[in-house]
Amino acid sequence: xxxxxxxxxxxxxxxxxxxxxxxxxxxxxxxxxxxxxxxxxxxxxxxxxxxxxxxxxxxxxxxxxxxxxxxxxxxxxxxxxxxxxxxxxxxxxxxxxxxxxxxxxxxxxxxx
Amino acid sequence: xxxxxxxxxxxxxxxxxxxxxxxxxxxxxxxxxxxxxxxxxxxxxxxxxxxxxxxxxxxxxxxxxxxxxxxxxxxxxxxxxxxxxxxxxxxxxxxxxxxxxxxxxxxxxxxxxxxx
Numbered sequence: 517x518x519x520x521x522x523x524x525x526x527x528x529x530x531x532x533x534x535x536x537x538x539x540x541x542x543x544x545x546x547x548x549x550x551x552x553x554x555x556x557x558x559x560x561x562x563x564x565x566x567x568x569x570x571x572x573x574x575x576x577x578x579x580x581x582x583x584x585x586x587x588x589x590x591x592x593x594x595x596x597x598x599x600x601x602x603x604x605x606x607x608x609x610x611x612x613x614x615x616x617x618x619x620x621x622x623x624x625x626x627x628x
Numbered sequence: 629x630x631x632x633x634x635x636x637x638x639x640x641x642x643x644x645x646x647x648x649x650x651x652x653x654x655x656x657x658x659x660x661x662x663x664x665x666x667x668x669x670x671x672x673x674x675x676x677x678x679x680x681x682x683x684x685x686x687x688x689x690x691x692x693x694x695x696x697x698x699x700x701x702x703x704x705x706x707x708x709x710x711x712x713x714x715x716x717x718x719x720x721x722x723x724x725x726x727x728x729x730x731x732x733x734x735x736x737x738x739x740x741x742x743x744x
Contacts, residue, residue: 614676615687
């Protein structure tokens with residue numbers, strides 16, 4: 517099974533509302549990252565949170581990490597149409613491995 | 629600073645042909661990663677390279693796929709005798725010198741391979 521699993525798989529909200537996406541993982545990690553992917557495009561790095569951090573903010577983004585539950589959440593406040601994209605969490609594979617392990621992603625749609 | 633560059637952006641091949649995908653990392657980055665993304669799925673790790681060295685190829689199919697990152701020039705992902713199942717988006721990422729733990733990887737725009 518996958519290291520990272522996002523929930524929900526798809527989310528549709530009205531512009532201005534907040535969007536929350538969750539990610540669960542299975543093994544110990546050094547850090548967790550969130551990426552955004554617009555349709556047909558590459559990935560844009562949003563935020564990295566290390567295993568000794570519990571919360572991190574970047575503009576309208578807020579990421580939490582609960583290592584005891586092996587879960588993370590990404591909150592986008594005051595959503596905009598331009599936030600429409602797929603969002604992926606990615607974890608390192610642990611044990612010094614450099615590769616990232618991605619979940620299936622959450623497809624977020626912001627309705628005007 | 630230019631970001632990670634990949635070319636071509638779109639590649640169409642017939643079954644049995646070879647596909648060569650190129651990736652130029654960000655300036656100052658010496659670590660390159662290749663990932664594959666099937667439609668409606670997340671990215672799957674294929675291979676991790678440093679200059680002239682393959683560090684981790686645990687995600688790469690044993691046959692038909694190879695990767696290199698020469699001392700000079702871009703990293704190349706090569707797929708020989710392509711099959712329809714190879715149709716996917718292939719993304720390259722790069723990162724600066726590692727400090728012992730996985731750091732932020734910066735992704736290119738991807739190459740979309742279509743096998744007819």
